[in-house]
Structures are given as structure tokens and as C-alpha cells.
Amino acid sequence: MTFSICVRETYEDSEGDEQYRFGVAVTTRLAGVGALCPHANEYGAVSTQSITNVELGAKGIEYLADGLAVDDALSALLDADEGRAGRQLHGVGREGSFVFSGEECMDHYGHRDRGSFTVAGNLLAGPEVLDATADSYETSDRELPLARRLIDALAAGYAEGGDKREDLRVQSAALKVTTTEDRDMDPYYDDLRVDATPDPIDALYETFDLAVESFDAALAKYEDAYAEDDLGE
Secondary structure (H helix, E strand, O other): OEEEEEEEEEEEOOOOOEEEEEEEEEEEOOOOHHHOOEEEEOOEEEEEEEOOOHHHHHHHHHHHHOOOOHHHHHHHHHHOOOOHHHEEEEEEEOOOEEEEEOOOOOOOOEEEEOOOEEEEEOOEOOOHHHHHHHHHHHOOOOOOOHHHHHHHHHHHHHHOOOEOOOOOOOEEEEEEEEEOOOOOOOOHHHEEEEEEEOOHHHHHHHHHHHHHHHHHHHHHHHHHHHHHOOOOO
16 A cells, blocks of 8 residues: 665765665555565665555565575565465565565555665555666665655655655655764664644655754754764764
8 A cells, every 4th residue: 555665876985885774665545654664674675555564665675684695585575474465565685675465465566676676565556656666776876865866866766756646645755874884973864754634745754854954953952962972983
């Protein structure tokens, strides 16, 4: 009852060391999708949806942290799930990707696996929702924050009809971005939720812009205090 995207990117930090970042973004025509579907840590990103089993996402990223490959981790969880025919589960790890859509998912449903990122959805207006979401991310400007590009990807799918249940007014959207880089402070805009609104994409854009503004203001006002804070040591 949703569509989502999971992403793996590599980049160099300011010291020239290679790092990973992972992102997941999701939207649906129900409230509170951010509480159920998106899961991410410094080892990968996973979305669990359709007849949602939150445990598949929560345990999935735990297994990734334990060193399992993403396909082994998620396949094992599905094998033990008696309701797997109604599940959608997809994601990326530091190496590899995984996509699954059970045969009892509701039309239109499907997924895309493009190696470093995956897209999946069900109860969609059509396959163009998945393709637009994937194409938007794939052609995005990597100079922009990943969080912003994930919203753009959702917006592209939404513009193609998104979730087809137009009788449902209340919608929601969420995103999470994680990284292996040891940062003094994680940007506020890397973990956002819009839990109940008629316009989830516009609301997520607005929330992102305000979070960027707030993060920049906090750094400017409290930079010395953050630099002296030793709680993370």
C-alpha cells in the first residue's frame, strides 16, 4: 500500500576515506508510514510494505549489522514468515541488493533492482510509478543531499499517480539517511516524517527545507558547544 526506494552510495569524506551512505524513502495513502516501513543503519537500508511486517525491516538491518549479506538476511526472514505471499521487502547492503514481491500483493505491484538501489510498490496507478521513481534518483545531482534527492524520487513517482487509492485522503511520507562517516552531528534533515496530511510530498519538501534551516542555525549558534561536547567519546 505504498511505494519506496532504498539507496546505497559511496563517497569520500574530508580525509579522503571511502564511506557509505544509505537512504530509504516511502509514501502511502495512510497515516504514519514512517513508523512502520523504512529502516536504515550504517550497514544498509530496507523497506517492508504491502501487508506490512515491521519485524522484517527491524530484524533485517540487525542482521546486516551482524555481517550477513542483504540477500541472505532478507531471504532468511521471508523463509520464516508464513505471510510472505502478501509481503513486499526490498533493500540494499554494503554489497548487493534484494527485492521481493509476494504473489498476493495487490495490483499494480512490482519492483526494480538497479544494483545500488531498489524500488518497490503495490496498489499503484501503474508500472510508470516505479520507473519514474527509479529514473529520478538515477539521474539526480549527487551534489545535492541524498535526503533531498529521495524526496525528488518520491515526487516523480507521485506525479505518475503513486498509490491509486484516491478515495483515501490522509497520506504520509518519510525518509531516513545514514552514513558510515563519524560526524560530530547528524543533520536534522536526514530523518524526517510527515505522518498525516493530504499532500505528503509538498509537506516533506517543506519539512526538509525547515530542517536544513534549523540545522544551519544550530551550527551557527552553538558550534563551540558542539565542538566541546565529549558525550560521544
